[in-house]
Amino acid sequence: MIKKKIVAVFLALAGMVAAGCGNSDLMVLTPYGDAVIKEDGTSAGTGAAHASDADKPSADVSDSAAADVADGANGQDASKPAAGGDTSGLLHVGFAQVGAESGWRLAQTQSMKDTFTEENGYIFDFVDCNNNQKTQLQALEQFIENGVQYIILDPIVEDGYDEVLKKAKDANIPVIVVDRKISADASLYACWVGSDFSREGKDAAEWLAAFLSENQRASEEINILTILGSDGASAAIGRTNGFEEIAQNQGGWNLLDKQTGDFTKDGGYAVMKAYLDKYDKIDVVVCQNDDEAFGAVEAIKEAGKTCGPDGDIVIISFDATRAGFEAMIAGDINVDVECNPLEGPFVAELIQKLEKGETVEAIQYMEEGVFAAEEAAAVLPSRVY
Numbered sequence: 001m002i003k004k005k006i007v008a009v010f011l012a013l014a015g016m017v018a019a020g021c022g023n024s025d026l027m028v029l030t031p032y033g034d035a036v037i038k039e040d041g042t043s044a045g046t047g048a049a050h051a052s053d054a055d056k057p058s059a060d061v062s063d064s065a066a067a068d069v070a071d072g073a074n075g076q077d078a079s080k081p082a083a084g085g086d087t088s089g090l091l092h093v094g095f096a097q098v099g100a101e102s103g104w105r106l107a108q109t110q111s112m113k114d115t116f117t118e119e120n121g122y123i124f125d126f127v128d129c130n131n132n133q134k135t136q137l138q139a140l141e142q143f144i145e146n147g148v149q150y151i152i153l154d155p156i157v158e159d160g161y162d163e164v165l166k167k168a169k170d171a172n173i174p175v176i177v178v179d180r181k182i183s184a185d186a187s188l189y190a191c192w193v194g195s196d197f198s199r200e201g202k203d204a205a206e207w208l209a210a211f212l213s214e215n216q217r218a219s220e221e222i223n224i225l226t227i228l229g230s231d232g233a234s235a236a237i238g239r240t241n242g243f244e245e246i247a248q249n250q251g252g253w254n255l256l257d258k259q260t261g262d263f264t265k266d267g268g269y270a271v272m273k274a275y276l277d278k279y280d281k282i283d284v285v286v287c288q289n290d291d292e293a294f295g296a297v298e299a300i301k302e303a304g305k306t307c308g309p310d311g312d313i314v315i316i317s318f319d320a321t322r323a324g325f326e327a328m329i330a331g332d333i334n335v336d337v338e339c340n341p342l343e344g345p346f347v348a349e350l351i352q353k354l355e356k357g358e359t360v361e362a363i364q365y366m367e368e369g370v371f372a373a374e375e376a377a378a379v380l381p382s383r384v385y
């Protein structure tokens with residue numbers, strides 16, 4: 001594995017272990033399987049009224065999941081979880097999540113829910129925004145109206161959050177942006193924690209260059225197709241730019257096409273089917289997440305073609321979820337560039353620092369690596385998501 005450690009983040013992790021984030025139950029969760037979040041391994045008592053909201057995407061903030069936000073004013077509502085019937089002392093945190101489109105997303109949601117438990121000192125309002133920015137903006141407005149103390153925002157796209165962030169700032173509610181980036185001025189939010197998507201894209205291209213060279217194909221014409229993530233999402237933009245930056249310096253790489261698969265299996269399947277109809281010679285398919293890769297592999301097999309380490313088409317994927325590892329072991333995917341979704345403990349650490357009036361790093365990157373199919377079986381047992 002090519003393991004890229006970002007020292008500042010690692011030190012932050014070490015600090016969290018030492019400090020326990022103010023709770024001895026809480027340990028650091030890294031992608032390498034060396035820690036756990038809760039002693040009892042459960043999220044019991046996690047904002048009971050909200051705990052299952054990840055499973056019911058809400059298309060409109062006025063109903064389902066978002067309605068839970070509306071009724072949770074200042075954590076005083078009777079429907080809110082309460083320690084011994086009293087919510088005083090608990091920090092009220094609202095999380096506007098992108099949706100539930102992928103295995104990665106579910107792992108990130110779980111990390112947040114396992115972290116922001118009542119036992120750890122939080123009231124947690126969770127809204128699944130169903131990949132709809134309008135819903136997400138409404139959820140943020142509602143958090144502000146409800147007087148939450150902190151907002152966690154995983155922005156669906158990069159643009160369009162300035163106004164609501166100004167409102168949060170005026171209301172003195174710090175916003176912690178997670179995972180994807182936004183274009184808004186940095187003065188409008190407290191900090192950002194997530195992945196270096198451009199670096200992930202570069203890692204993928206560098207792996208491909210090394211792979212082609214090892215297989216004596218460095219001087220061949222290589223036809224490459226990309227299945228993009230969701231339009232406007234920084235994860236998709238960064239991975240594309242990073243990959244293309246390296247690709248443009250490679251002699252025979254032809255970047256034939258890039259279409260969005262919306263980070264879903266169905267999207268990956270549909271785009272791959274169209275590619276197979278249109279292009280005769282396909283050497284490499286870059287899928288911008290595991291779910292898209294699963295759909296692409298299905299379409300390739302249905303078309304009677306082969307992929308993976310022993311097949312004709314090289315499949316590059318991102319996320320490195322457990323299911324991604326299993327697909328590498330099954331011989332369907334060649335390489336998976338990791339994107340670490342275990343952001344909950346980082347965010348809790350940041351909130352605790354802000355509570356104490358300490359300054360926090362404006363940008364923090366997660367620790368991530370690159371895994372090739374040959375090592376997948378050995379690494380899988382140590383994976384925690």
Ligand code: GYE
Nearest residue numbers: 101102104179235263289
């Ligand atoms: O790669 C994909 C998810 O923003 C990093 O979103 C995240 C991406 C992740 O749908 O699986």
